[in-house]
Amino acid sequence: MAPQLVVRACPPFRVPGRDPAEAVAELERDASRVLDPPELERARAMMPVPRQDFLASRLAQRLFAAELLEVRAQDLTATYSCPRCGSGPGVAHGRPGYTLDGTPAPLLLSLSRAAGWTLLAAVPEPRPGQRLGADVEDPRRLDFEGFDAVALTPAERRAVASLSGDELLRGRARLWARKEAYLKMTGEGLRRPAETLDVLDRPGLVDLDPAASGLPVGLVAAVSVG
Numbered sequence: 001m002a003p004q005l006v007v008r009a010c011p012p013f014r015v016p017g018r019d020p021a022e023a024v025a026e027l028e029r030d031a032s033r034v035l036d037p038p039e040l041e042r043a044r045a046m047m048p049v050p051r052q053d054f055l056a057s058r059l060a061q062r063l064f065a066a067e068l069l070e071v072r073a074q075d076l077t078a079t080y081s082c083p084r085c086g087s088g089p090g091v092a093h094g095r096p097g098y099t100l101d102g103t104p105a106p107l108l109l110s111l112s113r114a115a116g117w118t119l120l121a122a123v124p125e126p127r128p129g130q131r132l133g134a135d136v137e138d139p140r141r142l143d144f145e146g147f148d149a150v151a152l153t154p155a156e157r158r159a160v161a162s163l164s165g166d167e168l169l170r171g172r173a174r175l176w177a178r179k180e181a182y183l184k185m186t187g188e189g190l191r192r193p194a195e196t197l198d199v200l201d202r203p204g205l206v207d208l209d210p211a212a213s214g215l216p217v218g219l220v221a222a223v224s225v226g
């Protein structure tokens with residue numbers, strides 16, 4: 001059977017009506033029990049709000065992986081791979097993955113955050129050499145002069161040239177989500193200049209329908225499998 005893509009949208013950590021201090025205390029407690037020391041060390045260097053988002057999404061990613069692998073979350077060890085720093089026990093950034101008893105878990109993973117939401121994507125039992133990238137964007141973040149010039153290829157600029165207002169922001173966000181999904185799939189990230197990567201039509205790179213992903217309709221997302 002062909003490997004299947006699984007996506008999950010996780011809502012913002014700050015839930016209205018819940019006592020924030022209590023929620024943060026519970027989050028920090030869960031994180032300290034389940035996340036690995038390099039993940040916790042990275043979190044400690046962050047300001048409170050980004051730290052909470054980071055811890056909540058790293059916990060969600062680990063629980064998602066454990067569920068798909070049918071193992072306990074605490075039995076997984078995070079193994080990250082950065083194009084500059086490489087991989088190893090102390091690396092807690094870059095492309096995500098887990099090992100189980102010292103062996104790479106058979107699961108491709110990708111994570112993205114926007115507007116408090118976390119998008120998780122996975123391919124269990126991937127084919128050898130298969131790669132995955134996913135990205136979610138908030139179109140409101142792309143409302144600034146000069147975006148098209150620094151981020152889009154000439155063909156992409158032509159594709160959004162007739163748009164205006166919210167449609168323009170969504171058009172930009174759709175292209176940007178595709179670029180980041182693709183660059184997470186290759187592992188390069190934004191080390192590759194975004195305006196050199198055309199994403200109008202690339203095999204394996206698709207927009208994610210909010211109805212299928214569970215993200216709110218105001219956000220746009222893409223996934224790349226190759």
Ligand SMILES: CC(C)(COP(=O)(O)OP(=O)(O)OC[C@H]1O[C@@H](n2cnc3c(N)ncnc32)[C@H](O)[C@@H]1OP(=O)(O)O)[C@@H](O)C(=O)NCCC(=O)NCCS
Nearest residue numbers: 083084093094095096111112113180184187188189190191
């Ligand atoms: C990858 C990148 C496009 C992510 O975009 P972003 O809008 O900042 O953040 P998102 O929320 O969409 O995604 C963050 C997730 O991307 C993933 N990610 C980061 N770098 C990655 C890479 N090289 N390949 C695949 N996935 C990567 C991680 O899962 C990260 O989650 P984390 O914060 O829990 O570690 C961007 O961070 C980037 O270009 N990074 C690479 C730059 C680089 O190489 N720096 C060297 C660092 S030493």
